[in-house]
Amino acid sequence: MVASKYVLTFINRSDENLTDAKVQQLILKIVAHIPSDIQTDFTTLKRLGDRAVDQYMTTSEPIDKDMLQGVSHHVDLILQHDDEYRQDKKLFVFDMDSTLIYQEVIELIASYAKVEPQVKAITDRAMNNEIDFKESLRERVSLLKGLTIDTIYEEVKGKLQITKGVPELCKFLHTKGIKLAVLSGGFVPFAQYIQEQLGLDYMKANVLETDSEGKLTGKVTGEIVDGEIKAETILTLADKWSIPLETIMMVGDGGNDLPAMGVAGFGIAWNAKPKVQAEAPCQLNTNSLLDALYILGYTDEEINHHLL
Missing domain, CATH: 3.40.50.1000 (HAD superfamily/HAD-like)
Structure with missing residues (x-):
């Protein structure tokens, strides 16, 4: 099966900086929310600004934003297909x-x-x-x-x-x-x-x-x-x-x-x-x-x- 490519954007709702440590904590939570039978590979991390980060990822099967519900109440998580x-x-x-x-x-x-x-x-x-x-x-x-x-x-x-x-x-x-x-x-x-x-x-x-x-x-x-x-x-x-x-x-x-x-x-x-x-x-x-x-x-x- 062809891997699905996504970009997951983290945007801090407050004016405070979104630290790398906080991003890593959220990624661990995301892994726990995605069904275990779906293989997830987190690849490139790109910082957009002090409050926003892009995390590129691939999965063995398609996923949707409902799988990310409840991960964070302070950071918006935006899941999109990594395409043109x-x-x-x-x-x-x-x-x-x-x-x-x-x-x-x-x-x-x-x-x-x-x-x-x-x-x-x-x-x-x-x-x-x-x-x-x-x-x-x-x-x-x-x-x-x-x-x-x-x-x-x-x-x-x-x-x-x-x-x-x-x-x-x-x-x-x-x-x-x-x-x-x-x-x-x-x-x-x-x-x-x-x-x-x-x-x-x-x-x-x-x-x-x-x-x-x-x-x-x-x-x-x-x-x-x-x-x-x-x-x-x-x-x-x-x-x-x-x-x-x-x-x-x-x-x-x-x-x-x-x-x-x-x-x-x-x-x-x-x-x-x-x-x-x-x-x-x-x-x-x-x-x-x-x-x-x-x-x-x-x-x-x-x-x-x-x-x-």
């Missing part, structure tokens, strides 16, 4: 709320209608994949009925906080000629604003319906951007830009991002709900989304060079 697609990315697709920005926009809007707790409760259930996204969006938008949205658009935009590391990540990816897109279950004006701030190549989001007086009707007009639409949009963009699916990365935090991760070459659950982390191809739980570049195998030296 790891760094050869053509398209990065992002969720917006709680990914590119820290907030959930609908909760910011809900504060004006004094229904933020009710909306947040529904949002949490949707992001944890406990309720259908379309149903959750309709329930949340219905609570906003009667708001004069034009008067609060600019105020809400002013409250949006871009996630740490995102501007630098987008700048780096642009220098590599990689296209960037945001597919949001949020709303067009805010997704357009983030698109402009980050220079993204494509945007898709939901449209809030208003009446003749400019007040929200409590409904969404047009198709709802849920998990299925995100996945379909990735397929459409791949065809439009002649991009192999294997070269696409999807980054998100909610259950409605999982279908898109499923069609993309790889996916990152960014500080996501436990159920999403369990189902996503990998998880990243640090305080900077720039750390996604470690998952692609870039070193601190390479990252800093392109950001100068």
